[in-house]
Amino acid sequence: MRSKVWRRLLAVTVTAALALSATGCGSKASGSTKKDGKITLTNVSYDPTRELYAAYNKEFAKYYKGKTGKEVDVVMSHGGSGGQARSVVEGADADVVTLALAHDITLVEQAGLINKGWLKEFDLDSSPYTSTIVFLVRKGNPKKIKDWEDLTKKGVDVITPDPKSSGGACWNFLAAWNYADKKFGGDEKKIKAFEHDLYSNVSVMDSGARGATTTFVENKQGDVLIAWENEALATLKEYPKEYELVTPSISILAQPSVAIVDANADKNGTQKVAKDYLEYLYSDKAQEVIGEYGYRPSNEKILKKFKDKFDLNVNLCTIDDFGGWDSAYKKFFQDGGIFDEIYSK
Amino acid sequence: MDNTTQRGSSLVKGILITISILFVGIMLILPMVYVISSALSKGFSFYFRSLTTEYVVSALLLTLLATLVAVGVNTFFGIMASWALTRFQFKGKQVLATLIDIPFSISPVIAGLSYIMTFGRMGWAAPLMDWINRTFHTDFQVVFALPGVLLATIFVTFPFISREVIPVLNSEGCDEEEAAALMGAGGFTIFRKITFPKMKWALIYGMILCGARALGEFGAVSALSKTRGRTFTLPLEIDALYMSGDSDSIVSAFSVSSILVILAIIVLILRNIFEYREKRSGRKAG
Amino acid sequence: MIPGFGLSLGITVLMLSVLILIPLVSVLLYSLKLSPAQFARLLTNENVLFAFATSITCSLIAALINCFFGIILAWVLVRYDFPGKRILDGVIELPFCLPTAVAGITLSKLYSDSGWVGGLFSRVGVKISYTHIGLVLALIFIGIPFVVRAIVPVLENLDPQLEEAAYALGASSRITFFKIILSELRPALLTGFALAFARGVGEYGSVIYISGNSAKDHTQVISYVIMQKLNYMDYASATAIALVLLLISFGILFFINVIQIRQSRRTNFR
Numbered sequence: 001m002r003s004k005v006w007r008r009l010l011a012v013t014v015t016a017a018l019a020l021s022a023t024g025c026g027s028k029a030s031g032s033t034k035k036d037g038k039i040t041l042t043n044v045s046y047d048p049t050r051e052l053y054a055a056y057n058k059e060f061a062k063y064y065k066g067k068t069g070k071e072v073d074v075v076m077s078h079g080g081s082g083g084q085a086r087s088v089v090e091g092a093d094a095d096v097v098t099l100a101l102a103h104d105i106t107l108v109e110q111a112g113l114i115n116k117g118w119l120k121e122f123d124l125d126s127s128p129y130t131s132t133i134v135f136l137v138r139k140g141n142p143k144k145i146k147d148w149e150d151l152t153k154k155g156v157d158v159i160t161p162d163p164k165s166s167g168g169a170c171w172n173f174l175a176a177w178n179y180a181d182k183k184f185g186g187d188e189k190k191i192k193a194f195e196h197d198l199y200s201n202v203s204v205m206d207s208g209a210r211g212a213t214t215t216f217v218e219n220k221q222g223d224v225l226i227a228w229e230n231e232a233l234a235t236l237k238e239y240p241k242e243y244e245l246v247t248p249s250i251s252i253l254a255q256p257s258v259a260i261v262d263a264n265a266d267k268n269g270t271q272k273v274a275k276d277y278l279e280y281l282y283s284d285k286a287q288e289v290i291g292e293y294g295y296r297p298s299n300e301k302i303l304k305k306f307k308d309k310f311d312l313n314v315n316l317c318t319i320d321d322f323g324g325w326d327s328a329y330k331k332f333f334q335d336g337g338i339f340d341e342i343y344s345k
Numbered sequence: 346m347d348n349t350t351q352r353g354s355s356l357v358k359g360i361l362i363t364i365s366i367l368f369v370g371i372m373l374i375l376p377m378v379y380v381i382s383s384a385l386s387k388g389f390s391f392y393f394r395s396l397t398t399e400y401v402v403s404a405l406l407l408t409l410l411a412t413l414v415a416v417g418v419n420t421f422f423g424i425m426a427s428w429a430l431t432r433f434q435f436k437g438k439q440v441l442a443t444l445i446d447i448p449f450s451i452s453p454v455i456a457g458l459s460y461i462m463t464f465g466r467m468g469w470a471a472p473l474m475d476w477i478n479r480t481f482h483t484d485f486q487v488v489f490a491l492p493g494v495l496l497a498t499i500f501v502t503f504p505f506i507s508r509e510v511i512p513v514l515n516s517e518g519c520d521e522e523e524a525a526a527l528m529g530a531g532g533f534t535i536f537r538k539i540t541f542p543k544m545k546w547a548l549i550y551g552m553i554l555c556g557a558r559a560l561g562e563f564g565a566v567s568a569l570s571k572t573r574g575r576t577f578t579l580p581l582e583i584d585a586l587y588m589s590g591d592s593d594s595i596v597s598a599f600s601v602s603s604i605l606v607i608l609a610i611i612v613l614i615l616r617n618i619f620e621y622r623e624k625r626s627g628r629k630a631g
Numbered sequence: 632m633i634p635g636f637g638l639s640l641g642i643t644v645l646m647l648s649v650l651i652l653i654p655l656v657s658v659l660l661y662s663l664k665l666s667p668a669q670f671a672r673l674l675t676n677e678n679v680l681f682a683f684a685t686s687i688t689c690s691l692i693a694a695l696i697n698c699f700f701g702i703i704l705a706w707v708l709v710r711y712d713f714p715g716k717r718i719l720d721g722v723i724e725l726p727f728c729l730p731t732a733v734a735g736i737t738l739s740k741l742y743s744d745s746g747w748v749g750g751l752f753s754r755v756g757v758k759i760s761y762t763h764i765g766l767v768l769a770l771i772f773i774g775i776p777f778v779v780r781a782i783v784p785v786l787e788n789l790d791p792q793l794e795e796a797a798y799a800l801g802a803s804s805r806i807t808f809f810k811i812i813l814s815e816l817r818p819a820l821l822t823g824f825a826l827a828f829a830r831g832v833g834e835y836g837s838v839i840y841i842s843g844n845s846a847k848d849h850t851q852v853i854s855y856v857i858m859q860k861l862n863y864m865d866y867a868s869a870t871a872i873a874l875v876l877l878l879i880s881f882g883i884l885f886f887i888n889v890i891q892i893r894q895s896r897r898t899n900f901r
Contacts, residue, residue, distance in 0.1 A: 441643070447881065
């Protein structure tokens with residue numbers, strides 16, 4: 001009698017497994033297979049762009065259908081910028097990458113997947129939108145935080161992600177560096193002491209920008225969050241009564257970059273649609289979407305339209321002031337670099 | 346039950362029971378209550394809406410598939426391994442037993458890493474796979490695709506079944522099997538008629554544990570699955586929702602978590618029933 | 632005598648190799664590319680050392696606390712009858728069945744300053760989430776079933792004659808417990824302890840949300856550091872750390888197996 005129960009159990013299990021594997025195989029995991037003329041494009045991006053690309057993909061699908069008559073379905077992947085670059089290097093089948101900093105795309109290039117010269121493939125160093133680094137504080141600004149200097153004061157609790165795993169955090173570090181550089185007239189010893197004081201105030205160091213926002217907003221840790229401007233704007237939109245945005249006197253022009261992953265796109269036959277996808281980011285329509293989601297449009301005219309939203313007077317340096325990402329990353333963030341030095345002191 | 350119980354003073358009994366209930370209440374039950382209450386904090390309609398999004402449904406299906414495959418593969422392995430390890434004496438048996446248990450104590454992160462180092466673009470098996478794909482015109486991928494998710498799930502639950510079955514078979518001994526073999530019974534007959542009934546409840550119990558663990562695996566799968574809606578399992582979907590940061594999606598994260606909590610509770614009830622049966626049948630046999 | 636040796640052993644070894652050993656060897660191979668000097672330099676990196684220290688001490692503390700509560704829980708479950716016992720029995724294994732990510736998210740919210748429990752503690756100035764306390768709590772959560780599950784069967788099979796003899800000889804119940812029962816339970820307790828410890832050292836999902844991951848406060852755990860290295864494609868460091876972690880878990884497992892052989896020898900002898 002018992003064996004009957006057993007056999008029935010086995011039968012049910014096997015049937016269910018077969019049924020499920022049938023559905024599982026139907027939705028095959030790897031991207032870019034063409035089914036009835038429908039094109040699939042995989043975009044590997046970083047954390048805060050979830051909402052932006054959800055909206056942009058719809059716009060692009062409409063545009064592409066109008067232009068070629070073909071349907072295009074964009075599959076998104078989000079995560080910490082460095083980790084996303086890694087997944088592409090290790091074999092994730094991305095047709096395009098849209099990451100937080102050029103350095104992460106360089107890592108993919110070095111693996112031989114992206115052709116050299118990608119930085120000039122699209123306008124403005126392949127960065128169709130920019131952002132900057134600002135502070136998010138609790139309503140009423142109880143700790144009176146106005147500028148970078150206030151973050152180094154005793155008793156101020158700072159939240160920022162870990163530059164070793166988050167692209168956004170690298171921008172944060174460099175923005176602070178830029179401020180100190182101006183303040184101390186390039187005296188590296190004093191700048192390091194300044195960064196040391198700042199990072200001594202960091203109480204929670206999440207692995208990514210999104211995690212840091214959650215820590216600050218949902219779990220109510222810390223007095224100030226050093227954040228992407230677009231993240232700060234999104235938080236303000238959701239909780240207008242609880243937070244304030246503070247723009248520091250000096251910050252950095254954060255340029256997220258985009259590129260076609262040539263090796264994969266050639267294999268998948270998506271090189272052309274991938275190019276269209278990234279080029280369309282520069283169109284007026286897309287730039288409007290970009291502005292709406294809190295990123296600074298690279299198109300000056302459209303950027304002006306959003307002048308109430310963005311503080312356009314902030315003094316911004318760029319990564320070129322640090323000699324480009326490759327040397328900046330080596331100098332500041334590699335093991336044994338300046339970040340390790342000021343942080344473990 | 347036995348008279349030692351009465352001898353322990355009722356004061357001690359009271360204190361110990363109170364400690365136990367407090368510990369379990371605070372450490373284990375409270376978090377579950379928190380999940381459920383957070384999940385429902387925006388009302389039932391929000392709850393059901395967040396469970397029926399395209400991403401959640403695909404993640405649920407993939408999770409179930411991975412669980413079934415893992416249970417299937419590991420059941421087969423568990424039976425084979427327990428047969429080899431309990432019915433025979435051979436050199437290196439202890440080493441083999443230890444090797445089987447590796448996934449138990451290994452960091453899931455390493456499990457994910459090891460598949461990437463093998464089948465990833467940088468892994469040594471990558472040229473082999475390229476060759477296969479070129480020769481057969483296929484587009485077969487392991488990591489960052491369905492097979493990787495399945496493999497990672499199998500890896501972390503690998504020893505669950507053999508670990509349950511081996512002690513039972515060990516304690517039952519193999520006299521009956523030897524007798525049957527002497528009388529000329531074939532291997533499969535011996536297994537079906539003698540060994541299988543002995544291990545049945547332990548096997549089912551192990552399958553349940555294996556399934557439970559497979560449902561919830563996070564670290565290993567997250568190392569080699571990156572596309573939401575395609576290769577995301579429920580735990581990864583929860584992580585993605587939680588990381589989206591706005592309060593709506595955090596509530597959604599708890600809603601999805603609540604499915605897993607409910608599944609875990611079902612598993613526990615099943616476990617309780619089977620364990621009870623196992624004990625009863627064990628007692629009869631002994 | 633019994634047929635099927637070759638077949639079953641063959642399948643066992645084959646599956647074990649393909650699914651577990653070969654992938655793990657790939658990690659090994661990669662780390663062998665490093666020279667011993669490089670290897671040592673990667674591992675003696677300050678952050679790595681602190682992460683190892685954090686993982687190991689927090690898991691040790693959690694496993695010890697689990698042993699304490701584990702004995703009480705197992706004792707209560709085996710020796711006493713009370714309403715709700717079966718529920719208690721079932722709930723113990725909840726952490727085993729609950730996805731680690733869910734556990735991590737829930738615990739970190741519950742114990743953060745705005746959470747139910749964390750709120751109470753923050754009033755007296757104790758922070759739980761994002762500190763070592765939070766880490767230990769998460770590890771207690773995931774480790775408790777290992778200890779209880781290891782002890783219960785042994786306690787159930789404990790020969791009542793032993794205790795009775797002790798009583799008959801006039802031993803107090805406290806002495807009986809500490810001298811007789813505890814020494815009988817020792818192998819099982821060690822096994823449970825080792826399993827909980829091993830799980831804790833490598834734990835990822837439930838820990839990353841609740842630990843502050845701060846290198847300064849030393850709340851980074853070792854699996855977090857592996858992930859961090861991996862995310863910046865520092866495979867050399869990642870695999871080197873992974874290798875050490877592997878050796879630790881292998882050592883623990885070997886220890887457990889030795890205990891179990893001894894135990895089974897003893898029971899067989901009896």
